[in-house]
Amino acid sequence: MDRLHTVPLPDRTALEQGLWHWLKAQPGPVWMTQPGQDPNRHRVVITLLHGNEPSGSHGVWHWLTRGEIPAVTCHFCLINLQAALAEPGFAHRHLPGQPDLNRCFGTPAASESEHPAWQLTHALWQRISALQPEAVVDLHNTSGSGPSFAVATVNDERHRALASLFTERMLLTEVMLGALMERTNTRFPIVTIECGGAVDPQAITVASEGITRFCLAEAIDRVTEGDWRLEVLERPLRVQLSPGCAVDYAERPSDWADLTLPPDIERLNFGWLGADEPLGWLGSLGLKAITVNDGHGQLDPGSLFYQDGDRLCLAQGCKLFMITTHPQIAVSDCLFYAVRAEE
Known part of the structure; x- marks a missing residue:
């Protein structure tokens, strides 16, 4: 440098x-x-x-x-x-x-x-x-x-x-x-x-x-x-993978990743999404594969998401942004940010 x-x-x-x-x-x-x-x-x-x-x-x-x-x-x-x-x-x-x-x-x-x-x-x-x-x-x-x-x-x-x-x-x-x-x-x-x-x-x-x-x-x-x-x-939430977890981008659940997101998930950038919107698929760790931070500390992932079978779903209306489909960035930086509709 x-x-x-x-x-x-x-x-x-x-x-x-x-x-x-x-x-x-x-x-x-x-x-x-x-x-x-x-x-x-x-x-x-x-x-x-x-x-x-x-x-x-x-x-x-x-x-x-x-x-x-x-x-x-x-x-x-x-x-x-x-x-x-x-x-x-x-x-x-x-x-x-x-x-x-x-x-x-x-x-x-x-x-x-x-x-x-x-x-x-x-x-x-x-x-x-x-x-x-x-x-x-x-x-x-x-x-x-x-x-x-x-x-x-x-x-x-x-x-x-x-x-x-x-x-x-x-x-x-x-x-x-x-x-x-x-x-x-x-x-x-x-x-x-x-x-x-x-x-x-x-x-x-x-x-x-x-x-x-x-x-x-x-x-x-x-x-x-x-x-x-x-x-x-205001008040975006930073959504990341938990340490040691892996992400995949595919049309169906990955048999090795802790979180699978569809390859076209970028289409959701800045659109308001309703509660119960499915985002992807969780692996055996479930919601433990995800961390949520509001700038003051870690939040319970259940405050933003819920698991329906193996599906990852929004627990409330949100606007998502800075969604990435680059695995390296998703692991080293973050998956995306979310602003909750109620706030």
């Missing part, structure tokens, strides 16, 4: 050669600054904290090709180029043996503080803090296909305004994982933008149009009348 490099904006020749060609020529994690009409105000765009989530970098590239001058000085940081450039390209969240960079913005354990990944995120945070920007957006892709949404830890006018530049949904979470957006504060808001799945055609549009609005807007601290009204979803 390399240090943070300050590099110039790509010139016209580099812009014509394309994003991938430019990325391969960079020395490592990069920080670029574009002077604005008001040079004394600053905004920051972060992307590629995860190497397999490229829409934000495409959005930055689209903005730079426009050749416009932003309203204020804008800074663009593309972090995990090492993972992004690893073959076959934009395929690795992080390299094997490396930590997830977007879990390195909390307080490190003594054994972690000297790790290059933690030092890199510390250097990034120091750079952001020194600027005292008006706002920071951190652009990602969801691990499964689905619509865009923002994630914030504070529900106030500034965070809603920032989210509404990109999307029509904002998730208000209390689940703390060590992500950059958890560093939001009274001086400047930080919001994560999930642009949609990396393979979703609209995800690059979400990033490109959002970054353009972010850079050109004279003011971004108030919600303005736009094409949508922001929907705020």
Whole structure:
């Protein structure tokens, strides 16, 4: 994991050669600054904290090709180029043996503080803090296909305004994982933008149009009348596999997995589902294969699900999101999040 490099904006020749060609020529994690009409105000765009989530970098590239001058000085940081450039390209969240960079913005354990990944995120945070920007957006892709949404830890006018530049949904979470957006504060808001799945055609549009609005807007601290009204979803539950459990994605129950989900389960992303909706099949461990966390601690899985024979069913109406069909992500990160209808 390399240090943070300050590099110039790509010139016209580099812009014509394309994003991938430019990325391969960079020395490592990069920080670029574009002077604005008001040079004394600053905004920051972060992307590629995860190497397999490229829409934000495409959005930055689209903005730079426009050749416009932003309203204020804008800074663009593309972090995990090492993972992004690893073959076959934009395929690795992080390299094997490396930590997830977007879990390195909390307080490190003594054994972690000297790790290059933690030092890199510390250097990034120091750079952001020194600027005292008006706002920071951190652009990602969801691990499964689905619509865009923002994630914030504070529900106030500034965070809603920032989210509404990109999307029509904002998730208000209390689940703390060590992500950059958890560093939001009274001086400047930080919001994560999930642009949609990396393979979703609209995800690059979400990033490109959002970054353009972010850079050109004279003011971004108030919600303005736009094409949508922001929907705020509160208190999501993080649904994970229990330690040591395995998941499979198939049309029928797996004979080896502790949980089997249908391969097209991503279709349920952000749709309201009623109580008794079947989601998949449980193995011999039953509901013990699943953990549910509300950000304050573990909940009884029975508060969200019930078992009907071998079927896993919802115990109450929910909206699910960030559903993944990638087994590795499902095991190492989470299966999905859920917001209960009654809340």
